[in-house]
Amino acid sequence: MYAAVPGGCPNSDPAFQLTPAGLCGYDFNLVAADEAETANQGLFAKGTFQITDTWDFTGNASINRAKSFGRYAPALNDFALIIPNDNPFLQNEDIVQLGGPFGGTAGEVGIPDEELYQVLLYHRFASLGNRDNFTDANVYDISGIFSGNVFGQVDASAGARYNEYKYFENGRFYLLRPAAQTGLDNGTYDFRDPNATPDAAANFKATTSRESTWITREAFADVQFPLLDLNGGQAKMLVGWEYREEDYEDLYDAASEAGQIGGSSGNSAGLDRRVRAYFAEAFFPVLDNLELSAAVRRDNYSDFGDATSPKVSVRYQPISPLTLRASWGEGFRAPTLDFLSQKPAFSAEPVTNDQAECEFEGFIWDESTATCRDENGNVQAVQINATRIANPDLGAEDSEQYSIGFAYDVTSWFDFSLDYYNIALSDRIDVFTPEEILDAIRVGDPVPEAFTITRGPTGRIQDLRFGFTNSGELDTSGLDFEANFRFGLGEFGNVTSMLRYVYILEYKIDNGRDQIGDPGAPDTRIQGATEWKISDFSVVWNFQVIGDQAQTVNAGGVRSGHIPTYVTHDFQVSYFAPWNGQITVGAINAFGKEPDARSAADGRDYNFSLYDQYGAQPYIRYTQRF
Structure with a gap:
């Protein structure tokens, strides 16, 4: 039975608001802060030891720590x-039935016996307070490389690396669902007003924990030697070998693993793999102004098999200031261990294309476009209960790419380059989202057998299982322009500046319509970096531009609305001390630019995959060279 309390939302909390269907909803954006605070610390050391005249050892070590605090709306079941x-x-006169197979209202028919139906509660436990998450991520990295020369002509190197990522997360004020059910069973919790029975609600609080470790151990070696003499110089070849071990473990607390925590998501995972790789690269200076190179790499993964990646490139300089270049290659991307091993995890997912969910929330179902809309005709998303599952059969993603372009040295203080690129991904690793699953089922397209939908008596979705899969092909192409400027200012120092402009020409999935300009898919990215050096000081100004895009895409791919261009600025000042030390202070996004609210997506108040909402991020850094 689905019901609402007469009078709508009796609680004084302004976040409680009536939905179009008369249900008491909660505007979580009024209190959520996502990542309200972040802090980063890092220490890096590098040293080189000269063993002999031809051999040396280089060691690198670093420690990085990132802490964050996030605040989210109170927990819900x-x-x-x-x-x-x-x-x-639960009183007859307090319950108004909103639909279902039973007919009438509770006031008319009384409370039916348990064999006819149960009264189900979907509830925001506001009296628990906002959920607070604290994270602490630490990365430890150490490596050593021996390099030198053998027989006067062969350059060789060998080394090893150890990297450990350790992540801790603690959550407060989550909901312990069995305790909440007990509060309903014994009648000590007033579900009509979350703040009316605070003593009972205090027993519902839960603390969550998560500990994740990702350890990578590597060993590698390569040798480079001459092949033959050509008109443009000496041809060379490099051959090498790599070995890598990855051990991954992500552990949640027992209550979260058992699905007994309300307002939480994620579940434990863990897997390991071993990777061996062999590679070779050859360089041929055919003429003084013509160079060819070819490379091939063979990878063997313990969990999904082998992959070969070839590449060829050519560089031609018909006149001194002009360089023509082109390349072609193939590649692959292996699925990460978390994709392959995560236990089923709850996830609240937005959908716009399910009729039962749309009408239950009081919105209008548009049969012609199979979308949910509000009274003004705007597409409306509603949340459903879903479960993200792992796909142990997930395979590698293959790619083929080529590029062609040129670089031109106009003067001693100005040069630029322009390249065209084309990338095709096949068997792409992508999330088969709940919306995509619902669309596929509606039109009769195949859906992986593990991705199932469970519906209740009224047709509402009780659970939809989804996850990563190898799906279709992605084709994208674009232009990449870069310009560099160098200016001498005499006694006022020197200025260098770089401008990079990437214009995406095409972005198609499975040869469908071009998605450039859709929400989250701007056609323009610009980066600029300018540095002014004078005496012992350096001043840096960087800027980033993310182009504009449509706000929504309606039926037939018609775009509407507008999300404006997004621009941020970074500043940095450094002092180079006489003792080989460097003191740097700066700020990322110095003016605290926030993403436009019209980019809201996936239940957040901005497009989380395109922008960040950290605001201004000041920092200080010290570097010492010996």
């Missing part, structure tokens, strides 16, 4: 709780 028929707060 992601899956329905049951209100017993004898609950003292």
Whole structure:
């Protein structure tokens, strides 16, 4: 039975608001802060030891720590709780039935017996307070490389690396669902007003924890030797070998693993793999102004098999200031261990294309476009309960790419380059989202067998299982322009400046319509970097531009609305001390530019995959060279 309390939202909390269907909803954006605070610390050391005249050892070590605090709206029970028929707060006159197979209202027919139906509660436990998450991520990295020369002509190197990523997360004020059910069973919690029975609600609080470790151990070696003499110089070849071990473990607390925590998501995972790779690269200076190179790499993964990646390139300089270049290659991307091993995890997912969910929330179902809309005709998303699952059969993503372009040295103080690139991904690793699954089922397209939908008596989705899969082909192409400027200012120092402009020409999935200009897919990216050096000081100004895009895409791919261009500025000042030390102070996004609210997506108040909402991020750094 789906019901609402007469009078809408009796609680004084302004975040509680009536939905079009008369349900008491909660505007979590009023209190959520996502990542309200971040802090980063790092220490890096590098040293080189000369062993002999021809051999040396280089060591690198670094420690980085990132801490963050996030605040989210009060916890909710992601899956329905049951209100017993004898609950003292469940009164006939207080319940209005909103639909379902039973007919009439509770006031007319009385409380039916348990064989007919159960009263289900979907509830925001506001009295628990906002959920607070604290994270602490640490990265430790150490490597050593021996390099030198053998027989006067062969350059060789060998080394090893150890990298450990350690992540801790603690959450406060989450919901312990069994305790909340007990509060409903014994009638001590007033579900009509979350703040009316604070003593009972205090027993529902839960603390969550997560500990994740990702360890990588590597060993590698290569040798480079001459092949033959050509008109443009000496041809050379490099051959090498790599070995890598990856051990991954991501552990959640027992209550979260068992699905007993409300308002939480994620679940434990863990897997390991071993990777061996062999590679070779050859360089041929055919003429003084013509160079060819070819490379091939063979990877063997313990969990999904082998892959070969070839590449060829050519560089031609018909006149001194002009260089023509082109390349072609193939590649692959292996699925990461978390994609392959994560246990089923709850996830609240937005959908716009399910009729039962749309109408339950009081919105209008547009049959012609199979979309949910509000009274003004705007596409409306509603949240469903879903479960993200791993795909142990996930395979590698293959790619083929080529590029062609030129570089031109106009003067001693100005040069520029322009390249065209084309990339095709096949068997791409991508999330088969709940919306995509619903669309595929509606039109009769195949859906992986593990991705199932469970619906209740009224047709509402109780659970939709989704996850990563190898799906289709992505084709994209674009232009990459870069210009460099160098100016001498005499006694006022020197200025160098770089401008990079990337214009995306095409972005198509499975040869469908071009998605450039859609929400989250701007056609323009610009980066600029300018540095002024004078005496012992350096002043840097960087800027980044993300182009504009449409706000929504309607039926037939028609775009509407506008999300404006997004520009941020970074500043940095450095002092180079006489003792080989460097003191740097700066700020990322110095003016605190925020993403436009019209980019809101996936339940957040901005497009999380395109922008960040950290605001201004000041920092200080010290570097010492010996």
